[in-house]
Amino acid sequence: MARKKKGRVVSGWVVIDKPAGITSTSVVNKVKWAFDAQKAGHAGTLDPAATGVLAVALGEATKTVPYITDALKCYRFMVRLGQSTTTDDAEGSVIAQSDLRPNDAQIEAALVAFRGDIQQVPPQFSAVKVEGERAYDLAREGEQMDLAARPLWVDSLVLIARPDADHVELEMVCGKGGYVRAIARDLGEALGCHGHVQWLRRTWSGPFDADQGLSLETLDAGAKTDALDAHLLPLELGLADLPELPATPEGAARLKNGNPGMVIASSAGYGDEAWASYRGRAIAVGVYKSGELHPSRVFNRD
Incomplete structure (x- = not known):
């Protein structure tokens, strides 16, 4: 006789506004616990340092995850010019520096090459598998890998603001499998000045928007109560495309x-x-x- 699954039968989507400093897997586990759900999954990992939309599927909605994973997503991020790091973001150690600072026109011109169908090499610190092991595990051991380029569709990539000579705020809408850190790294190289991501926020993913996102504080406050079900979105949203x-x-x-x-x-x-x-x-x-x-x-x- 099959063992009964723990938790209640609940299906739908929960949009979390993920804070910095926590992994996507940890957020999924927290949502599953809070809703006392039998099954949970997410549609698109965010780096621990990144914030914004993390769409979590519960129950039967997990069967629609591939359609949200394939959908377009929007990212706002700040590129720190003049420095490249081991991780291509602010978490890593600086490995190269430059005093060169391009002007806005030069940045706008360089962005053209990053739109449409592009080839992108994942960061050394990424979840890409290399002979059965995660690249980030090998990178932590000091191994330098020759990672293969992957195709990425970039629907749009625009300059939003230039707070100062060292920083450029960009917005990108892209398909699945994209690394914003790789965009910052490659843009810095194209401009001849190096670059890395200082902060990153996913503002929407498919039909889900950051404005709908629950904070982890709200999730904790309503955990294991019927009040939390008011934040459950229909399974059908995962099939919107x-x-x-x-x-x-x-x-x-x-x-x-x-x-x-x-x-x-x-x-x-x-x-x-x-x-x-x-x-x-x-x-x-x-x-x-x-x-x-x-x-x-x-x-x-x-």
Whole structure:
């Protein structure tokens, strides 16, 4: 006989405004504990020093995590010009310095190369795996790695402010897998003056905005009480970028059992990934073919 999972059955999204100094994993564990949830996960890691939107999925919402991970995200960050560090942020030791300071026009010109489809080498201190080990573990041991460049879509990258000669505030909207620290590092190299991230904040991620974010203080204050459920956002928000296909009653019954079910077509074309709903609730995600949704994930919330 299967053992009953600990915790209550609860599904949905919780947006946390992550403070600096705590890991994303620690935040997820805290949310899971506070909601007494059986299962939790997050859509996109933030470095411990970074702040802002950390979207945490509970229960069946964890099945929608890949769609938020793939969504565009927005970052505000400050680049400290004139210094490069071991970690490409202010947490590391300074390893190179320059007295050169580019003007605003030179910075604007350099940003052009960082927009659109680019190739980006991850920082030495990153979660990238090298022969089964995390790069940051090897970096802590003093090993210098030749990490392969990875593709990144940068939707926009703009200069927001120039507080002084040493600092540049930027805003970037990008796809998944991007390292803001690598942008700061590579921008500094392109300008010939070195650079690293001084602070970083994720202002939105897919449909989730920092303005909705709970503080950890509010989370702790409402932990294990019904009051916290008022901050739970619908599972369906994780599917915002996919077409919704209302299911017929018969189709809904079949989909709930993992079988192809009849749906009412909307903007989805043959072979498109979409999600089926019944009475406004998500039933399944799958591929639309000839009037039916062929499910790949089924949501069990009854």
